Amino acid sequence: QVHLVQSGAEVKKPGASVRISCKASGYSFTNYYLHWVRQAPGQGLAWMGIINPSGGSTDYAQRFQGRLTLTWDSSTTTLYMELTSLKSEDAAIYYCAMGVTRPYNCDYWGQGTLVTVSS
Amino acid sequence: DIQMTQSPSSLSASVGDRVTITCRTSQSIGTYLNWYQQRPGKVPQLMIYGASSLQSGVPSRFSGSGSGTDFTLTISGLRPEDFVTYHCQQSYSIPLSFGQGTRLEI
Numbered sequence: 001q002v003h004l005v006q007s008g009a010e011v012k013k014p015g016a017s018v019r020i021s022c023k024a025s026g027y028s029f030t031n032y033y034l035h036w037v038r039q040a041p042g043q044g045l046a047w048m049g050i051i052n053p054s055g056g057s058t059d060y061a062q063r064f065q066g067r068l069t070l071t072w073d074s075s076t077t078t079l080y081m082e083l084t085s086l087k088s089e090d091a092a093i094y095y096c097a098m099g100v101t102r103p104y105n106c107d108y109w110g111q112g113t114l115v116t117v118s119s
Numbered sequence: 120d121i122q123m124t125q126s127p128s129s130l131s132a133s134v135g136d137r138v139t140i141t142c143r144t145s146q147s148i149g150t151y152l153n154w155y156q157q158r159p160g161k162v163p164q165l166m167i168y169g170a171s172s173l174q175s176g177v178p179s180r181f182s183g184s185g186s187g188t189d190f191t192l193t194i195s196g197l198r199p200e201d202f203v204t205y206h207c208q209q210s211y212s213i214p215l216s217f218g219q220g221t222r223l224e225i
Contacts (some may be wrong), residue, residue, distance in 0.1 A: 025128050035215070037163075045155075045163065047215040062120070062216045101168045104210035105153055107160040 003108035004096050009114045012086050020113045022079040022096035029077050033103040036070065036081045037051045038092040039112075048094075050104075051079065069119035091117045121145050121209050125182045125218025132197055140192045140221045142185075142207035148212035152190045154183055165190065168210070173209060192196075199225070 007021040022034070036048040049060040051070040058070050069082045079096055094113045097106035121144035132138045142152060151169040155163040164176035165174050167183040170190055180195045194201055202225045 044220040045217040049215060050213065059213045095162065102210055104151070104215055105165060105168050106163070106208070107165050112162060
C-alpha cells in the first residue's frame with residue numbers, strides 16, 4: 001500500500017523559504033517518478049516539478065526556475081520541496097504525487113501541506 | 120509548453136443526467152490525457168488515464184475519449200457524489216499541465 005505523508009502547515013513571511021517533506025512508503029522507491037503540484041485557494045492545479053528518485057534528476061516548470069529545488073533522500077525515502085523568495089502568490093496547498101500507471105501521471109497523492117505567506 | 124483549455128468552468132446538472140466535460144490541448148498529445156476528480160477540501164484522485172482507461176475502482180458510469188487535441192470526460196447517470204470538481208492533465212511532455220477545472224453543480 002503506497003503512502004505519501006507530508007509535513008505540516010507552514011506560515012512564512014514574504015521573502016522567506018519553505019521546505020516541505022513527503023515521506024514515501026509501501027512501494028519500490030526507485031521505480032516511480034515523484035511530482036509536486038500546488039493549488040492556490042479557489043484555483044486549479046499547477047504542476048511544479050518532477051524528480052526521478054533513481055539518480056535524482058529533476059525538471060521544473062519555467063515559472064519556478066531558480067526558486068524551486070526538489071531532492072530525494074534515499075536513506076529515509078523522503079522527498080523534499082524547497083521554494084525560496086516566497087511571495088503572497090505562493091500561498092497554496094502543496095501536494096506531492098507519484099506516477100505509477102505512467103511516469104507523468106499522478107496516481108497517488110500526499111495529503112497536502114498548506115503554506116501561508118503573510119507579513 | 121502545452122496549453123490546456125477545459126470547458127465549461129462550471130456545469131449545472133441533475134441526478135441521473137449525462138454530462139460531458141471537454142479538454143483541448145494546444146498541440147497533439149496522442150492519448151496522454153488524464154482526468155482527476157477532486158472533492159471539496161480533499162486530495163485529487165486519478166479517475167481516467169491514457170484518455171480512456173479507468174483507474175481501478177472507478178465506476179463504469181465514468182468514461183473518457185479522444186486523441187490528438189480534443190478529449191472528453193462523460194459521466195452517465197449522475198449520482199449525488201459526482202457533483203464535485205474535475206481536472207484534466209496532459210502527461211505527454213514536461214512541463215506537465217492541468218486544465219482550469221470544471222465544477223459540476225447540482
